[in-house]
Amino acid sequence: MMVMTDNLLGAFSAWSNLLGIAYVLQSPSSVITPSTATFSTHQKILAIIRPGILPEIQECLRIANRFKTPVYPISSGKNWGYGSAVPVETDCVIMDLSRLNRIVDFNEELGYITLEPGVTQGQLFQFLKDRSSRLWMDATGSGMECSVIGNTVERGFGHTPYGDHFASVCGMEVVLPCGDCFRTGFGRFPNSKAASVFRWGVGPYIDGLFTQSNLGIVTKMTIWLMPAPEYFQAFNFSVAEDQQLEATIEALRPLRLNGTLKSAIHIGNDYKALSANRQYPWEITGNKTPLPAAVMQEFSEDLDFGAWNGFGGLYGSREEVAAARNQLIKALKGKVKTLRFFDDRKLRLAAAIEKPYRWLTGKSLAEKLKLFGSVYDLMQGIPTEAMLASTYWRKKSPVPTTMNPDQDQCGLIWCAPVLPTDSIHVRAVLDIVTLVFSRYPFEPAISMAMVTERSLSCVISISYDRELDGEDERAMACYQELFESLMAAGYYPYRLGIQSMGQLKGADVNYQKMLRTLKLALDPNNILAPGRYE
Numbered sequence: 001m002m003v004m005t006d007n008l009l010g011a012f013s014a015w016s017n018l019l020g021i022a023y024v025l026q027s028p029s030s031v032i033t034p035s036t037a038t039f040s041t042h043q044k045i046l047a048i049i050r051p052g053i054l055p056e057i058q059e060c061l062r063i064a065n066r067f068k069t070p071v072y073p074i075s076s077g078k079n080w081g082y083g084s085a086v087p088v089e090t091d092c093v094i095m096d097l098s099r100l101n102r103i104v105d106f107n108e109e110l111g112y113i114t115l116e117p118g119v120t121q122g123q124l125f126q127f128l129k130d131r132s133s134r135l136w137m138d139a140t141g142s143g144m145e146c147s148v149i150g151n152t153v154e155r156g157f158g159h160t161p162y163g164d165h166f167a168s169v170c171g172m173e174v175v176l177p178c179g180d181c182f183r184t185g186f187g188r189f190p191n192s193k194a195a196s197v198f199r200w201g202v203g204p205y206i207d208g209l210f211t212q213s214n215l216g217i218v219t220k221m222t223i224w225l226m227p228a229p230e231y232f233q234a235f236n237f238s239v240a241e242d243q244q245l246e247a248t249i250e251a252l253r254p255l256r257l258n259g260t261l262k263s264a265i266h267i268g269n270d271y272k273a274l275s276a277n278r279q280y281p282w283e284i285t286g287n288k289t290p291l292p293a294a295v296m297q298e299f300s301e302d303l304d305f306g307a308w309n310g311f312g313g314l315y316g317s318r319e320e321v322a323a324a325r326n327q328l329i330k331a332l333k334g335k336v337k338t339l340r341f342f343d344d345r346k347l348r349l350a351a352a353i354e355k356p357y358r359w360l361t362g363k364s365l366a367e368k369l370k371l372f373g374s375v376y377d378l379m380q381g382i383p384t385e386a387m388l389a390s391t392y393w394r395k396k397s398p399v400p401t402t403m404n405p406d407q408d409q410c411g412l413i414w415c416a417p418v419l420p421t422d423s424i425h426v427r428a429v430l431d432i433v434t435l436v437f438s439r440y441p442f443e444p445a446i447s448m449a450m451v452t453e454r455s456l457s458c459v460i461s462i463s464y465d466r467e468l469d470g471e472d473e474r475a476m477a478c479y480q481e482l483f484e485s486l487m488a489a490g491y492y493p494y495r496l497g498i499q500s501m502g503q504l505k506g507a508d509v510n511y512q513k514m515l516r517t518l519k520l521a522l523d524p525n526n527i528l529a530p531g532r533y534e
């Protein structure tokens with residue numbers, strides 16, 4: 001039973017008057033869903049408020065200040081693996097921004113779009129499709145219903161040349177904790193012509209302050225979209241032995257640096273490949289965990305993947321793609337087990353020969369291409385639900401048609417260190433991962449993404465079944481050891497889960513002091529997302 005203080009009663013009454021009671025949800029059944037993440041959390045949510053327009057957001061924040069009641073904004077609340085919709089601290093009211101789902105500006109010629117927090121990947125994709133646009137969005141693997149802004153304020157990444165999402169942001173509309181609203185960049189000037197095409201504006205550049213922070217609510221964002229290339233071809237390679245990864249990374253680095261490879265190449269280990277294809281083979285292993293090496297060996301032969309498997313796209317004119325392809329073949333020669341190129345024609349052909357292939361080999365080509373098919377879409381900015389199935393890796397029940405990792409008690413914790421694109425660092429990180437996981441019954445599914453020209457964003461997942469006794473605790477202990485060991489070695493995360501905010505060790509005290517000064521000045525009552533990235 002929630003104890004209603006005078007402040008809470010006052011805030012609920014003021015929000016209900018403002019939004020209507022239908023948009024102030026307080027019943028235990030309404031708050032149960034957003035209280036659940038893909039790992040154990042303790043935070044209690046007091047209510048959910050759902051403003052529908054900008055002035056309502058501003059007034060909601062003024063009310064929060066008046067009644068000293070903290071609010072935690074979410075755009076779609078599907079921050080799976082990092083805390084989903086759960087606030088960092090307990091006793092917050094969630095401000096759900098999903099009703100603000102308008103696309104307010106779009107320019108086909110200059111390649112930009114301005115949207116609100118409720119606009120999802122699926123909605124943006126449909127918007128472009130409906131207009132037969134020649135522009136591509138960039139999509140993450142987190143499905144149709146995830147917010148474009150929600151991901152971008154976390155500085156998430158995708159798969160096309162525009163994969164580093166914050167790098168494509170050109171201006172925001174922000175509401176400060178006090179309720180004041182302004183636009184960043186040139187957007188702050190009346191009648192400014194270049195607000196959506198020149199991201200720095202004039203004077204201090206402040207957009208970064210509103211990503212991974214609790215200094216303001218982003219209510220609009222302009223993002224650049226990529227002109228569809230004349231021709232697109234995807235490639236996929238596999239590295240037979242783990243020790244050959246270093247040579248592959250060294251071979252790819254110059255191509256990513258000199259622009260031959262324009263997009264975020266994703267390189268995943270065998271666990272990543274297997275969990276993207278199927279659930280844990282409980283029957284074959286006789287319920288034993290972690291996955292025995294011999295079982296993995298059988299699957300890798302059957303499904304034709306290696307210790308490491310890379311996916312990337314080549315974008316440009318046919319001549320440019322052919323030249324890049326030649327460079328890639330030359331660079332990877334002798335280092336990879338397989339290197340395959342795909343385009344639409346080849347995939348159509350593969351679908352056509354599925355039956356004879358199965359008849360001849362007894363194996364399914366479609367099964368082999370299942371993972372590739374979804375990555376192929378993502379490399380062209382097409383969102384897909386397919387990746388979500390991997391969150392059911394350790395579940396004993398089959399993957400449902402409608403996937404909801406939070407409600408279905410899928411256990412998932414990401415740990416996401418960044419490292420230089422350099423084989424020494426790659427091995428150093430992998431050694432840490434191997435050592436830590438040797439003490440826990442989980443498989444480290446790892447991907448290394450060449451999101452920028454010089455760095456690798458490594459995402460390590462701990463997947464488990466939350467329904468099993470003790471697994472929540474074991475998985476969190478594994479994560480904690482991993483997170484701390486990586487930081488101790490100098491590999492800091494590009495993004496944090498709610499369980500780790502406040503745990504970044506050793507940061508410069510003056511930097512922290514500056515952040516605290518800003519927070520105190522902008523949010524003296526600490527009513528906006530307390531604890532977030534502090």
Ligand SMILES: Cc1cc2nc3c(=O)[nH]c(=O)nc-3n(C[C@H](O)[C@H](O)[C@H](O)COP(=O)(O)OP(=O)(O)OC[C@H]3O[C@@H](n4cnc5c(N)ncnc54)[C@H](O)[C@@H]3O)c2cc1C
Pocket residue numbers: 073074075076077078079080081084085097117139140141142143146147148149150151153154155156157158216217218219387388389390391405529532
């Ligand atoms: C199988 C799978 C694949 C995934 N693939 C990817 C991937 O390829 N790339 C990737 O980056 N992530 C990926 N994720 C992680 C995650 O699901 C996505 O990043 C997702 O987009 C984040 O959730 P959201 O968009 O609903 O954001 P939200 O949960 O709405 O927002 C995230 C956080 O940002 C803050 N916030 C949200 N909106 C605002 C706002 N308007 N103003 C201020 N602060 C705000 C809040 O604190 C919130 O907790 C994946 C997850 C899974 C399970």
